[in-house]
Amino acid sequence: MNRMLLLALTAALATPAAGQHVRVRSGESIAAALEQAGPGAVIEVEPGLYHEALVVDTPNVTLRGIVRGPERPVLDGRGTLNDGVIASGSPFTMTGFAVRHYKGNGVSTQGVDGVFLTDLVIDDTGLYGVYPVQSRNITVTHCTATRIRDAAIYVGESEGALVAMNWVHHNVAGIEIENTNDAEVRDNLVHDNTAGILVFVLPGKVLKEGRRTRVHRNWVVRNNTPNFGDPESIVGSLPHGIGILLMGADDSVVENNQVRENASLGIAVTRLAEQHAKKDPSLEPITDAARIVANHLDANGTAPHPTIEKGYGAGGDFGWDGTGRGNCADLADGARPVGAPIPGCLEAPAPAPALSHIEHEALSPAQPLPAPDLAGAAAVVHIRGMRFEPRHVSVKAGETVVWVNDDNLVHTVTSGAGTLPSHTPLASPFLTRGQSFRHTFGEAGRYEYLCLPHLDQATMRGASVTVAE
Amino acid sequence: VLRRRLLCVALAGSLLLGGATGLDRPFPPLRGEAPTPARAALGRLLFFDPVLSEDGSLSCAHCHRPDRAFSDGRQTARGRGGRPLARNVPTLWNVAWKERLMWDRRAGSLEEQALIPLLAPDELAADPERLLARLAALPEYRAGFARAFPDERAPLSLANLTRALAAFERTLVSRDSRYDRHARGEKAALTPAERRGLALFRSLNTRCFECHRLPTFDAPLALGIGVPSPDPGLAGVTGEPAQRGLFAVPTLRNVALTAPYMHDGSLPTLAAVVDFYRQGGGRARGVAADRIDGQVRAFSISDAEAADLIAFLRALDDESASPRVPGRVPSGLPLFRTETTP
Numbered sequence: 001m002n003r004m005l006l007l008a009l010t011a012a013l014a015t016p017a018a019g020q021h022v023r024v025r026s027g028e029s030i031a032a033a034l035e036q037a038g039p040g041a042v043i044e045v046e047p048g049l050y051h052e053a054l055v056v057d058t059p060n061v062t063l064r065g066i067v068r069g070p071e072r073p074v075l076d077g078r079g080t081l082n083d084g085v086i087a088s089g090s091p092f093t094m095t096g097f098a099v100r101h102y103k104g105n106g107v108s109t110q111g112v113d114g115v116f117l118t119d120l121v122i123d124d125t126g127l128y129g130v131y132p133v134q135s136r137n138i139t140v141t142h143c144t145a146t147r148i149r150d151a152a153i154y155v156g157e158s159e160g161a162l163v164a165m166n167w168v169h170h171n172v173a174g175i176e177i178e179n180t181n182d183a184e185v186r187d188n189l190v191h192d193n194t195a196g197i198l199v200f201v202l203p204g205k206v207l208k209e210g211r212r213t214r215v216h217r218n219w220v221v222r223n224n225t226p227n228f229g230d231p232e233s234i235v236g237s238l239p240h241g242i243g244i245l246l247m248g249a250d251d252s253v254v255e256n257n258q259v260r261e262n263a264s265l266g267i268a269v270t271r272l273a274e275q276h277a278k279k280d281p282s283l284e285p286i287t288d289a290a291r292i293v294a295n296h297l298d299a300n301g302t303a304p305h306p307t308i309e310k311g312y313g314a315g316g317d318f319g320w321d322g323t324g325r326g327n328c329a330d331l332a333d334g335a336r337p338v339g340a341p342i343p344g345c346l347e348a349p350a351p352a353p354a355l356s357h358i359e360h361e362a363l364s365p366a367q368p369l370p371a372p373d374l375a376g377a378a379a380v381v382h383i384r385g386m387r388f389e390p391r392h393v394s395v396k397a398g399e400t401v402v403w404v405n406d407d408n409l410v411h412t413v414t415s416g417a418g419t420l421p422s423h424t425p426l427a428s429p430f431l432t433r434g435q436s437f438r439h440t441f442g443e444a445g446r447y448e449y450l451c452l453p454h455l456d457q458a459t460m461r462g463a464s465v466t467v468a469e
Numbered sequence: 470v471l472r473r474r475l476l477c478v479a480l481a482g483s484l485l486l487g488g489a490t491g492l493d494r495p496f497p498p499l500r501g502e503a504p505t506p507a508r509a510a511l512g513r514l515l516f517f518d519p520v521l522s523e524d525g526s527l528s529c530a531h532c533h534r535p536d537r538a539f540s541d542g543r544q545t546a547r548g549r550g551g552r553p554l555a556r557n558v559p560t561l562w563n564v565a566w567k568e569r570l571m572w573d574r575r576a577g578s579l580e581e582q583a584l585i586p587l588l589a590p591d592e593l594a595a596d597p598e599r600l601l602a603r604l605a606a607l608p609e610y611r612a613g614f615a616r617a618f619p620d621e622r623a624p625l626s627l628a629n630l631t632r633a634l635a636a637f638e639r640t641l642v643s644r645d646s647r648y649d650r651h652a653r654g655e656k657a658a659l660t661p662a663e664r665r666g667l668a669l670f671r672s673l674n675t676r677c678f679e680c681h682r683l684p685t686f687d688a689p690l691a692l693g694i695g696v697p698s699p700d701p702g703l704a705g706v707t708g709e710p711a712q713r714g715l716f717a718v719p720t721l722r723n724v725a726l727t728a729p730y731m732h733d734g735s736l737p738t739l740a741a742v743v744d745f746y747r748q749g750g751g752r753a754r755g756v757a758a759d760r761i762d763g764q765v766r767a768f769s770i771s772d773a774e775a776a777d778l779i780a781f782l783r784a785l786d787d788e789s790a791s792p793r794v795p796g797r798v799p800s801g802l803p804l805f806r807t808e809t810t811p
Contacts, residue, residue: 039488055668057490057652082672082770088491103769104674111494111683127673134682204692204762206682230766232758275759278711279693 030054030063030075037061039089042424045097047071051078053102056087062424065096067119077102077125084125087112091137091427095119095420102126106145109135116452118142118421128154129171132161139452141165142419149229150236151176151198155183157207164188165456172229172236173198174220177249179205183213187456194227194240196220196262201248201272202234203280210249215257220244222261224303234276239264239305241315248272250288258296259317264308265338266300266317267292269327292318292329293345301336312339372436377402379465383411383431386454388463396468400440405431411460412452413437418462419455441467492652494684496644499565501578504636511613512637513792515630520603520800522593524549528798529586529634531805532558535794538726539641544734548591555700557734562723562788565639568689572732574717575706579635580628587631597627604630609799637792643722644684646787652684659784665774666781674768675746675778686721686785695751695761696731714760725783739779747775 020041022033026048033043034056042062050073056063063085065073075084075097084099085107091114098121099106106125109115115138122129122145129145129152132138138161145152145168152171155161161183168174174190176198177183183199190196197220201210220243229236238245241264246252248271259266269290271277277285301308301315312319315338318331322340329342374380378399382389384406395401403413413428414421426449428437441447450461504512515521519528532546533539539561541547546554556572564570569577576582586592587600604610605625617633618624648667650658659667670677682688691703693714703715716732730736736745749767752758770778798804 053668055664055671057492059489059491082669082674086668086671088671090491104672104676108671108673110671110678112491131673133679202763204690204764206688206690232752233763233766275711278709279715281707281709281712 026073034058034061040424042422045073047073049074049076051076051081053077053081053083054085056085056092057089059089060091061087061089062093062422063095063097064093064422065098065119067096067420072096072098072121074098074100075102076100079103083108086110087115090114091116093118093422095422097121098123099129100124105129105131107131108133109138111135113137115139116421120144122152123147128152129168130154131156133157136160138162139164141452141455144168146170148172150233152193154178155180157205158183162186162453164453169193170225172225172227173238174223176200176235177210177213178202179207179210180213181207181209181211185213185215186217188218189221190218191221191223192225193223194225194229195235195238195242195245196223196259197244198235199244199246199249199252200234201283201285203272203276203283203285208280208283211251213249213251214253214255215244216253216255218244218257220257220259220262220266224261224263239307241265241301241303241305241308243267243300245270246287246290248277248283248285248287249290250284252287252290254290254292254295256294256296259300260296260298261302262300263303264301264305264315265312265319266297267295267329268319269324269329269342270319270321271323286324287327288324289326290324290328291345292327292331292342294330297332297335301338314338318342372402372404372434373438374402374404374436376400377438380404381463382406383413383451386457387459388451391463392466393464394466394468395441397441397444399467400438401465402436402438403428403431404436405433408433410453413439413449414452415447416450416455416461417448419450421450421452421455441465443467444469488654490652490654492683493654494652496684497566499639500568501565501580501635501639502632504639505617507613507617507619508633508636509640510637511610511617512633512635514609514613514795514798515634516637517795517804518798518800519802519804520607520798521587521595521600522549523595523599525800525802526550527593528805530794532586533561534805535791538562538723538788540727542728544729548589549594552591554591556732557729559719560723560727561638561641562643563641563685563720565642566685567687569717572716573703573706574691579638580631583631583634584627600630601625601627603800607799613799640790640792642790643787645789646722647784648781649684649787651784660780662777662780663784664781666777666779666784669770669774669778670781674770676764676766676768677746677778679764680718680762681721686724688718690718691715692718692762693751693760694746694765695754695756696733696735696745697751697754697756698733698735700732702732714756721782722785723788725779725786726788739782740775743775743778 024045039059082104087109090112093116095118100123102125104126105128106122108131113136117140120143124147127150129148133156135158140163143166148171151173152168153175156178158180163185165187167189169192172194174193174196178200199213224241243259243262243266246269272285297317300317304315317335318337319339320342328345330345378395379393379401381403415426447465454460516529540558546558548554570582614624647658703712750765
């Protein structure tokens, strides 16, 4: 019996170990490392050129490019390979790579729960740059995407997405949220695309709706590049000069964006065209309950595309086609609206304020907080007022730390140095007010961590747990 | 002894299996009534028995042949008297998960679907009253219906006949292909060419995966790909002209066994299908772009890549749950013969 046990153990050890770290050096193959990777594997890749197409079907794999100043690993399809990365394992993390010259797409996740794409530099990867589809709990932050023929950052048929702090320029569409619920698009710099930010519901998809997208604090500037997409596709047929376009999606909020110098329309609210809508009888193609508030609109619509001029009479800062219920816009005195006159949001308040997936639960008023489970905790860290308190704690190996979110905002506890998340060993879910997260530290060391939605705030990164023997 | 066996299994398992991958998706729950053994057994006899047709010449199995992956190998179906019908015979593998049935998605359940060919004048052409009388005259069916629907006072009914047929069809489950073993983490279940083909299938260049979705390899949608054809498709059901030429997305499970392809059987091989999509679907054949779904675009892959893609599609073959074909049926009528194709 003991011998059998030993054999089984040996066999278990011979299979790829969970949580292993693998280093890939320039001239070696990332695909070969992935072939050996078990769940939890972290593949660290040295700067260099990698002519590879990667498939990641193993759960919980991290592809971490090592960035040294201007040097980083480059996935280069040389115009012959189809996709940089296709991932189906949940969760999937990728940071620190450049991805360029693929025929179809840069990085795609298909059916993944937990997508973390951070600090990717994507250029000329065909139709799309990053393409999470049929996925959940998506984070795309600090990525750069350029020269993409459809949408540079696309999220489709998904639930829960944070697209933040990305720089997208010289694409056909900068950011596209399509048939997706509870997306938050914020703090992105979106310029010189054909169209900046699209929130769409399109036919022919299994998920038929797109609700509660919140577009806020983005810079959406000068999106006047002539359309270089496929003229027979919906995105490829968009007129240039559009900042933010809501089409068919419901309960969207567009708030506090800087929208400037887009030659056709700064912000547009319109229904999905009838010829597309009629193909899918179960689709609701009208944009309802959009709330456009507190945006800074300036110098949009000065040289409108002929399609816009024909449809709206002129270019402008804001345009509405007059369809849908509960749409409203508060426009500053100097703003130039075109198309149908839209009610202000004060005189016609939207049925319910549509908040982002990570905020609407947290902001529900005056609910008594559940008492967090602090049993067995050697240290408790409260997250309050955008700070980890205390910021640094010390425990012994084998002891447990509990984090409690006291804020009216959603936070995470995520391993990572500086602004670079790494997700191991700390990878909490989104924590709403009153929720807690616990982790027992097995090994001595110093564990730095951050909050994913707020890693742009100095107080929400660089916190640590020091574990003594 | 049991523990020792478990250890052996664990040992063998850890050597052969790498653990489930992200491709290992749960199938959705079966749609409709779960099949009971008595109903599936009754349904099997009815499925193969020409007694269902008015003239005793046709059974379900004449078109949905078990030796042809429950299709018939012909371009379009043959109805009563061998007359060609309009559409290609779809496979019955995995119909248990279909939201709607028929190329134009007009049937909302397997039970509802069964009535369509049963009553169509150019197919089985059954008259319900005379059919029930024929079944009632056969003791095996009287007993079979009573066993299958034990709580009912008059179990032999048209509704119960369709329920029995549907119960049998829901046992036609294909989900143990070499692809499925790959998805469960079995190393070496797929060849390198098949794995390359699987990556192509999931590429944003080909976009196959967007409509043929894991794990069923279909989608509850009617879409236009532009096969040139006078068939109105979904528009024939809804009357909406914009829906002309939209057809159900078929499953790709066992697809290599069900040539020819498309609603009209106009593409003879998988190679022809891949070429059709490479050229952007019906665009290359003069079909207007607004009849073709936005995700069907011309794409460029090498001939070697096309071969890999086809190799992958063949790895979706799995007929391990094939039912036993009865040696005889209660009516004593001759079964379909396998040598009469096409």
